[in-house]
Amino acid sequence: MTHTHHTHQHGHGHGHQHGDTQAEVLDLDAEVLAEHTASITAWLPVRTSPRRIVDLGCGTGAGTFALLTRFPDAHVTAVDSSADHLHRLRDKAEAAGVADRVDLVQADLDADWPDLGSPELVWASASMHHMADPDRALRRVHDALAPGGLFAVVELAGFPLFLPSDAPAERPGLEERCHAVSDRFHAEHMPHRGADWGPKLTGAGFTLEGERTITVHIERSGSEVIGRYALNSLQRLRGSVADALPADDLAALDRLLDADAPDSVLRRDDLVVRTERKVWAARRA
Known part of the structure; x- marks a missing residue:
């Protein structure tokens, strides 16, 4: 939702802003993480090349297009709540x-679970943690899958980190402090974020076929996409931390977020994208 659902996000706090900003974040996610997404689709332990795939909580299509590329004979049903x-x-x-x-x-x-047909592969990126009742959703995916079919759950481990730990100069460690506040906020409002989906999948009747953690570390190397990605992500992070941050930290964060300021993240050349993506591949027996 989300991919996402995912997509997270996908996943990773997509729910705090709506409309174009949210779609832009998902598009930036897709672009920045494209190589990692391709490596995940290449790793999937499919027995035969799937012909029918469902992308659950597809967002703006990061997973959909990776899957279409990886499986050239496949047809993808892309499901999302957002028109x-x-x-x-x-x-x-x-x-x-x-x-x-x-x-x-x-x-x-x-609410209404659509008829998904009988796909051989279901993909849910950054979307499972948004579900009100994820256990019910897992059972529904299990029952929809063709026998022997595979369910791939992809989640980002929280918000990415972008700044060196000694930045910004006037408030070193700002980003880690923001993350600590954000984690507390999300623990209350999004209890399934950061969950271990392995036991939940076996509880829903799946056999766990594989699990992996992918470390994401992308240097900026002058890419303005990373600057925009950092700006968007930190803006969303601000939404969940503004009330709890000390005034000096909030002011420093706002200077980073001011696109016209000299120390805006858009002008920094020391940004990286650091996070982890976790993948669970589960089979319907």
Whole structure:
């Protein structure tokens, strides 16, 4: 949602802003993490190349397009609650010449569970932690999958880190302090964020086939995409920490977020993207 759902996010706090900013964050996510997403789809322990795939909480399509590339004979049903995200996904599919291989389904997975057919692969990136009742969602995925089919759950381990630990000069360690506050906020409002999905998957009847942690460490190397990604991510982080940060920290964060300020993250050349992605691959017996 989310991918995401995912997508997280995907995943990773997508829920605090809506409309274009959220879609832009998902597009930046897709671009920055593209190589890692491709490596995940390459690793998936599929027995035969799936023909029918569902991307659950697809966001603006990071997983959808990675899966279409990885499985050239497959058809993907992309499911999301946001008409805006699906609209962008459709435009991208048309531009890429793959619109005939994608079906779009708008659905709120906490309410009406759509008929997903009988896919051989279901992909949920940064979306499971948004579910009100994830255990029920896992059982529904299990029952929808074709026998022997695979369910891939991908989650980001919290917000990425961007700044060196001695930054900014006037408030070193600012980002770690923001993360500590944000983690407390999310523990209350999003209890499934950071969950270990392994036991939940076996509890829903799956056999766990594989689990891996991918360390993401991307140097900025002058890429303005990373600057925009940092700006967007830190803006979302501000939304969950502003009330609890000391005034000096909040002021320092706002200077980083001011696109016109001399010490804006958009102007820094020392940014990196540091995070972890976790993947669980589970089979329906």
